[in-house]
Amino acid sequence: MDDKIELITGVNPAEVPAVKPAERADNIGQFIGEAMSDDQKINALMSSSKPEITVLVGFVGYGKTSFxxxxxxxxxxxEDIAGYAFYDSETLxxxxxxxxxxRLNDRNIEIAPETKRTVLGEPYLLTFHLSHPQYGDKLVVISDHSGEDYADYAAKKGKIADDILIKNADRIMFFVDSEKLCNEQRLSLTxxxxxxxRNMKENGLFVRKTKLQLVFNKIDKVNDENKFGKEKEKLITNFEDIINLKIGQTFEIRANSLKNNNKLISLFEDIILHTVEETSNQPQASSLDWVNEMINKKK
Amino acid sequence: MKCLIAGMPSTGKTTFIGALSYLLSNPVEGQALSFAEIPADFSYLNRLQQPWLSIKEVDRTQIGGATNIELSLKRNTDGNVISVSLPDIAGENFQAIVQKQSQLIKDWDSEPDSLMLFIKDLNSSVFADQFQNDDTIKDTKLPSFDMKDISNEVQNVLILKELHNLFPWKKLAICFTAWDVYQNDYSNPREYLKQNSRFMNNFIKRYFPDAKLFGISAQGDIYSTENVESLIEKTENGQRSFVVTEDGIKSYDLTLPLSSLI
Known part of the structure; x- marks a missing residue:
């Protein structure tokens, strides 16, 4: 509860990831409408509709940015997804x-693959304002940290505690590179x-009723389905043993193509419709205004 | 009335002003606006009008300067006289807003009450699927993300947002130019917008529900050596530049977008 209040009132500002200048793309921040790098800025977006926060977790090259x-x-x-039309974003x-x-990834540019990705410390909060003719507005927030940020979170024990958004996520999607899961890199992955x-658990990030999901990306690159099936089950068990919670759903997708990709579209619909389960089809505006509710309770 | 004419480079803002200046002096039948008084100094307008009359491309507006054009216009339905101020500003200055660099526009000492946004094309972001896989680029360095990598629809939305932050104008007209190119494919400008940028259509419906949409062809056609004479003839007959309204009605009254903002 206090974490959420901190997120709203800015009592405990999140530390912006430390970034060496040389590791950043040369012109980040030169445009209006960049992604946001400060969790606190989400506060400013919350006045009109409740944000639904999805955090994409995964290491370098697992496909979060493609997704x-x-x-x-x-x-x-x-025109719409599940009846919701996209009409604005602060992070265009x-x-x-x-x-x-x-696009660079798909054009086979012959540069080191690890450079064709979101870079360490790059702004990562992305917003989507959606509108439904019957159910009104919805603000979807997606956190797309770089894979290096998660490598940092994995390697440094207390680091992830600074990530206020994960603590308040409605849905955490763990991305897995299915190709790696089936080859010699699977031990490194697991x-x-x-x-x-372990770091997430030790920092109390699994106490809320957050939807936890595993996304097996690059499924088209899996050659041995039996092997994939076994490794997938092992990984799910591994996850559940560590976090002591059930993984709600798993998905098998290829995130970098929209051609004949109904599974991906269904997942998009799920993010829009079911990240936060409503108790009725048409929630009252007052019940959505958790920002003000939390602030008032704090007072 | 102060009207800011905005748009990315080469969207036809200057061509429009050149054609408009001629038609205000030589109104077509039923034209909404005409000159109440010919400006005392017509030299700048002549510079824009002459190439249009000669069926030649108008020189690009110089980057870095804003030329204010003050017009005294008469509304022909009631005879009322209206002062209209139109600045001629290079498209690069508007595009630079997206790069947080257009001090010229930020410092512009004026408070427009309306905006005409000119858009020439709305290429949507390209799906990665549409690239050919054999399109390999032999490069070892990550290409820098640049303005050219931002889709036109998003650049236009960003320009609209930023201009509204800077100058909270009340009325908006969106003019899709080079309509002679699109007229056979789209019955009206709303149809064009919906088919080429659902997002921008949603954005405009959401924040500017009263915005007027127009298809505009100030040139009247694509210039070529073959159609010079016919375009001159059309100019003389008042049937060259045309406007298509949201209802799909074609008119030779080029003042319609401006009069919709009054």
Missing amino acids: VSSFYQTLLQK VGLERRSFLR TQYQQLL
């Missing part, structure tokens, strides 16, 4: 940057996740 880029492209192109340039990175999950 969020495909989500953005789908919202841009479709942040979203365009991610589309740019996805060990790094074990470190991260």
Whole structure:
């Protein structure tokens, strides 16, 4: 409860990830509408509708940026998703940057793969304002930290405690590179996740009723389905043993393509419709205003 | 009335002003606005009007300066005289807003009560799926993210947002230019917007529900050596520049977007 109040009132400002200048893209911050790097700024967005926070967790190259880029492209192109139309974002340039990175990946540019991604400490909060003709407005917030940030969270015990947004996430999606899960890199993958999950647990990040989901990305690159099935089950058990909670749902997707990709679209619909379960189809505005409720309780 | 004419580079703002200045002196039948008084100094307008009359491209507006054009116009329905102020500002200055660099516009000492946003095309962001996989670029360095990597629809939305923050104008007209190119594919400008940028259509419906949409062709056609004479003839007959309203009605009255803001 106090964490949420801190998020709202800014009692305990989040530390902006330390970034060496050389590791940052050369022109981040030169445009209006960049992604946000300060969790506190989300406060400013909360006045009109309750934000629904989805945090994408995963290491370098697991496909978080491709996923969020495909989500953005789908919202841009479709009249609506599950009846919700996309009409605004404070972070349009942040979203365009991610589309740019996805395009580079798909054009086989011969540069080191680890450079074609969201970089360490890059602004990561992305907003989507959606509107439904019957149910009104919805603010979806997606946290797309760089894989290096999560490597940092895994390697340094207390580091993740600074991430206020994870503490307040409605949904955490753990991305897994399915190709790596089936090849010689699987031990590296599972060990790094074990470190991260332990740090998350030790910092009390699994106490809320957050939806925990595993997203097996790059499913098209899996050659041996039996092996994948076994490794998938082992990983789920591993996760559940560490966090002492059940993983709610798992998804098998390819995040970098929208062609004939109904599974991906269904997942997008799920994010929009079911990140926060409503008790009725048409929630009252007052019950959504948890920002003010929390502030008032604090007073 | 102060009206800011905004738009990205090469969207036809200056061509529009050149054509408008001619039609205000030589109104077509039923035209909404005409000159109440010819400006004392017509030299700047002549510079814009002459190439239009000669079926030539107008020189690009110089970056870095804002030329205020003051017009005294008569509304032909009731004879009322209206002062209209139109600044001619280069598109690069508007585009620079997105890069937090357009001091010229931020410092512009005026309070427009309306905005005409000119848009030439709305290419949506390109799906990665549409790239060919064999399109390999032999490069070892990450290309820098630049303005050209931001889709037109998003640049225009960002310009609208920022201009409204700077100058909270009350009325908005969105003019899709080069309509001669689009007229066979789209029955009206709303249809064009919906089909080319659902997001921008949602954005405008949400924040500017009373915005007027127009398709505009100030040139009348794509210039070529073959159609010079026919365009001159059309100019003489008042049937060259045209406007298409949201209802799909075509009119040769180029003052319609401006009069919709009064």
